[in-house]
Amino acid sequence: xxxxxxxxxxxxxxxxxxxxxxxxxxxxxxxxxxxxxxxxxxxxxxxxxxxxxxxxxxxxxxxxxxxxxxxxxxxxxxxxxxxxxxxxxxxxxxxxxxxxxxxxxxxxxxxxxxxxxxxxxxxxxxxxxxxxxxxxxxxxxxxxxxxxxxxxxxxxxxxxxxxxxxxxxxxxxxxxxxxxxxx
Numbered sequence: 001x002x003x004x005x006x007x008x009x010x011x012x013x014x015x016x017x018x019x020x021x022x023x024x025x026x027x028x029x030x031x032x033x034x035x036x037x038x039x040x041x042x043x044x045x046x047x048x049x050x051x052x053x054x055x056x057x058x059x060x061x062x063x064x065x066x067x068x069x070x071x072x073x074x075x076x077x078x079x080x081x082x083x084x085x086x087x088x089x090x091x092x093x094x095x096x097x098x099x100x101x102x103x104x105x106x107x108x109x110x111x112x113x114x115x116x117x118x119x120x121x122x123x124x125x126x127x128x129x130x131x132x133x134x135x136x137x138x139x140x141x142x143x144x145x146x147x148x149x150x151x152x153x154x155x156x157x158x159x160x161x162x163x164x165x166x167x168x169x170x171x172x173x174x175x176x177x178x179x180x181x182x183x
Contacts, residue, residue: 019148027150029158032140035170039177041129044137045104047177048125050075051082051096057172059165064088077101092116096123111141119143137173139166 037044047053052075055061067086073079076098083095093115099122100108106126113119121143128136141162145152 018151021154022148022151025150025153027145027147027153028142029145029153030140030142031159031162031166032138033163033166033170034136034138035167035174036130037135037137037174037177038133039135040133041104041127041135044135044177045127048127048137048173049101049107051080051098051109054082054169057169057176059168059172060091062168062172064091067091073098089116137170139170141166 052071055065055069061067064086067084067088070083072081072083075082078098078101080098081095082097084091085093092113094111094113097110097112098107099110100106104127106124109123111121111123113121121141123139123141126138126140128138130136141158143158144150
């Protein structure tokens with residue numbers, strides 16, 4: 001019986017420590033990657049503002065090129081929703097909605113992941129005219145892990161998890177746009 005009490009006390013102590021630690025850990029995370037593309041800002045923005053085009057360069061689209069995709073609304077405009085469903089756990093089930101467009105500058109998305117884990121986050125792509133037919137593209141994700149699960153930030157590095165996929169997507173985008181004939 002003493003052993004059982006000690007075991008229960010240990011479990012309670014671990015839970016208490018977890019909950020207390022979670023009070024002091026910021027659950028927010030941000031991951032951003034950039035690439036420079038030898039195309040005009042207008043050409044680059046006019047390509048990335050369409051969510052359907054992400055299937056041509058996104059690393060996640062490469063993970064399951066046969067995923068089911070559904071679209072609602074007018075692509076490139078606020079309210080457009082791109083939904084996906086994949087048997088691959090790396091892709092899962094979710095949807096992405098355009099929630100803001102600053103023409104020629106930035107497009108904002110809300111991502112709603114449904115499987116394998118439920119989570120909402122924000123994402124964006126922005127362009128910056130660097131002159132001389134050169135455009136900088138940023139692709140970023142922002143999210144928040146709710147209390148008390150925010151302790152997982154001690155064990156999960158979102159920059160290391162998402163960063164390589166963003167880089168791959170941006171490099172695919174660069175290759176795709178630089179190979180296309182100039183407009």
